[in-house]
Amino acid sequence: MSQRMRLMWIPNQQWRWMRTAATLVLICWIIPQVAPAQDLGTWELLLENAGIACMHAALTRFGTVVMIDRTDIGASQIGLPAGVCRDSDDLVLKHDCTAHSVVFDPVTKTVRPLFLQTDPWCSSGQFMPDGSLMQTGGDFDGVRKIRTFVPCEASGICDWVESTTQELQSGRWYSTNQLLPDGRQIIIGGRSAFNLEFIPPNANGPLYFPFLNATNDDQNDNLYPYVHLLPSGNLFVFANRDSIEYNYLTDTVVRTFPRIPGEPRNYPSGGSSVMLPLLASNNFSIVEILVCGGAQYGAYLNSAAQMTCSNTCGRMVVSDPNPTWAMDDIMPIPRCMGDMILLPTRDVMIINGAQQGSQGWTNAINPAFSPVLYYTYASPGYRMLTMAPTTIARMYHSTANLMQDGRIFIAGSNPHQFYVFDVDYPTELRLEAFSPHYLAPSHDLQRPTVTVSPLQITYNTPFTVTVSAPVTLAGPPEINLVSAPFSTHSYQQGQRVVSLAVSSSVQIALATLYQITAVAPWGPTLAPPGYYMLFAVNEAVPSTAVWVLLST
Template sequence: MLQSSSSLRWSESSRAQSRERNPSNVFDVMESRIRLSKHSLMWMQAAVTVLVLTLLAGEVGFTLGQDTGTWEVVVENAGIATMHAAVTRFGTVVLLDRTNTGATQIALPGGACRDSNDLVLKHDCTAHSVLFDPNTNTVRPLSIQTDTWCSSGQFMPDGTLMQTGGDFEGIRKVRIFAPCPTTELCDWVESTDLQLQSGRWYATNQLLPDGVQIIVGGRSAFSIEYMPPSAPNGPLYFPFLNSTNDAQNDNLYPFVHLLPDGNLYIFANRDSIVYNYVTNTVVKTFPQIPGEPRNYPSAGSSVMLPLLAANQFSVVEVLVCGGAQYGAFLEPWTNKPASITCERITVTDANPIWVEEVMPIARCMGDMILLPTTDVLIINGASTGSQGWGNAKDPALNPVRYNTYAAPDARFTTMAPTTIPRMYHSTANLLQDGRVLVAGSNSHQFYTFTGDFPTELRLEAFSPPYLSPTFANLKPTITVYPLVITYGSPFTITVSMPSAITTSVQVSLMSAPYSTHSYSQGQRLISLNVGSSVQVAMDSVYQINANAPPSPQVAPPAYYMMFVVNQGVPSTAQWVQVSN
């Protein structure tokens, strides 16, 4: 069924120790470049891969001149310091903090209060979660009953956000947020039927092809489990998490990516595997990543690079950037410089190797956001220290854009800086209009508004260069599109645009991940096969024929933001449901 966006009615569905590296030392920079020359053959192989992928995808480089983006504060005081964030299918953004912080700066509605075993405030009349509306730049308080500190989450196929674990009384809790239009009221509900089988603090959730979430790890939780439960005998021991543990617990918030063959790529500390969760077997082991630990509390970040229909989704690459030197968490007073490297690996190669790239800025606690153009935005974080209360200094104020398919020596562009440090407990999420919402930063155990890095309650939006008015004539507008697309089936999108559309048009499906602690759980971009673009009806109106993802292994059943990208300039996204 096609539905005009002007009269849209949303359809509802039934549901190690690493060596120290000082990037400011010229010898270390030289050493990094020597390492690069040692990998000249790897770079040649990578360059060939990039060229082939670029030609197959029909992409043009996203240059758009020298624009480096812009910043704006969209809310001066959201009431809470955001630790977790997720964008709903109605375009609103759920923001959460922990509950054991004492009072926040936004009251629960109607004089409501929370009475609990809270460690700080037993009788609390303030909210620890809010719903942000990007269209009006307003927030509405939401009610959370148990502590969500360092919890995990993911959207279910019906668009419901399932949020799991946390600390203290919340460590086994399952919470549900069923989003609604902005004209209605919806709120958090703590499940009375579901409970985690193992306490989960710093775990990672990933939606699976069958619509079930797998929950991996957590502090002292070397196991996996499923939600809703599918293993009634208890959580399943996962030796990989035990083997990657160290004195800092650098295997927390493991990076988990669902591969197009249905297996899972799992990275913890400096090691990674391909795991067949159906047979409970490790089917592939990768070389250890060079450099620093990359997971919490060392806090690098990771994305699975775009999945391309142009190569039948047969090439899978993972990018891991930043992190903290080993010991930065245990000895925060040393102010150890953060990692300045990214490492990229082709998971699907027979003999995969890590290929190193040097970032313009050393960074830990950075968030990596896939953009609809297939670029990666590296944003937030610090250049020294690690995660933890007051463990970082030297905020990394400049985002960096990583051009995925450019030549290896031309991938990084330093973007315009913010004036607001975003370090421990900050988030970043892609919005429907192509901006990146940035929130949070609280390197204190409680809300503290003094010192060098006070608790941050402002919400900020970064506009990448493609949103510059200079490129407005290239921006498509989606006018007619399907509300639901079925695996393997063709569909048609109608777009309008001031200037002529070109053969470089792309259609990207973007998941809505759960952002927390420098990692966006469940993040993926699927670049679809696009047929002919035919001018129809009148000037500057086009129909684009595309093919839906072939299987739930490529795109788990869920709501996705669908962008049309013309010459590096994306439309505002429309939400579509991908299902059987």
């Protein structure tokens, strides 16, 4: 290289270095102010062996989680108390001294066995206004059973009680429960059950429900129908690809909605659905339904093909005069058997599931390890964010429940008829918790704490919420009520978020302490009576919830 070339080369290299350094300085200055690194959540193993595979789960007002599996599988891996056994006509084990339901305490990370006599396989349930869990149907000797669990403190001895004087009017297997404004439960559908009924029962017996007959196909894609109580008091009912607005008081179909494009969405195709949060800011006048995932038609009938699951989401404003499905959102990965969890921030977490196949024994492969965060109020096409993955497959018969500290409790996955452990996708007895992005330490300065007075609130009546935070709040926090649903088969029965009106916010003596006046929901069609988690949310960061009882 000549001296002249060296002289040219050195300044050019210096210029390139200087330009690169300047670019890096500019990027480092911009990124913290415009786009801080997105926290993608973290996973925690809560318990190595819960003793049972969790087919159904529900969070109680004491913060414990009731977990249920079927009984006709032989022995579980957790024993009943000494001297307690179950005698039945089960095909596998007629004298069984193991438990098929447990209650998990997240504080001590321990489980306590519960006693179930009849089989709750693929049953349904929901909490009653007094906080008791009503659990209905199942298979074999459980198909008409009504079971009740009255929760107690973690140190208590509460257990299942199965009614010996009342039973369902029709056998229920793969049905859906919804708490009604008057405190009754409506139970819709089930395998070969094209009808509905109420608890307490009505005098006319089960009512024929033609919609379920019309949505049936060779795969029975109308099982576990999605049922959402609308603020009008009517029910939104979705099965297969169709949906209606139903007035259960007059037994009439008020409206028929357009068919959702794409694949079947209900069991066994394994999509999921939520009614998006109801907002005081629009006087609860905008009601939107979100349905995501599912399986190609034929995936269940031809399980060996392991067809790719759906990656589409449909969103419809059912309160519009002429509603249509908007199919603008594509999930980052295809998913069936995913659970959709309404978060206290009013966004949605899509978690669990598989990328190929359908629900049913050994019908799916390729687990969907990564949750997806769905930003409810972002623009179409920008609503999805892939979160940190787990290492545990959560496919058929897995559950997900929002906890009062904002984590998501994850349990179950049993793609087999019995407990099987030496296969690619074994029966899963481990319990996990997923901490969403808002629980990251980087949000600790925004995280509020909340107390409520009184703990029992009355419809359409103001009440006081005291909120504190480590630093001065930018403005009044959101006050959101979140129900505790019954989680099973990729659908959270009774899931609901109601964002309340805040009529005043007063900063008191301490600079970071606020007294907020919120107004309870105006009526039971907006939020049925019962226990709710109350979250204060500051700049998209929620508090730990306080349980409140909403009543007349």
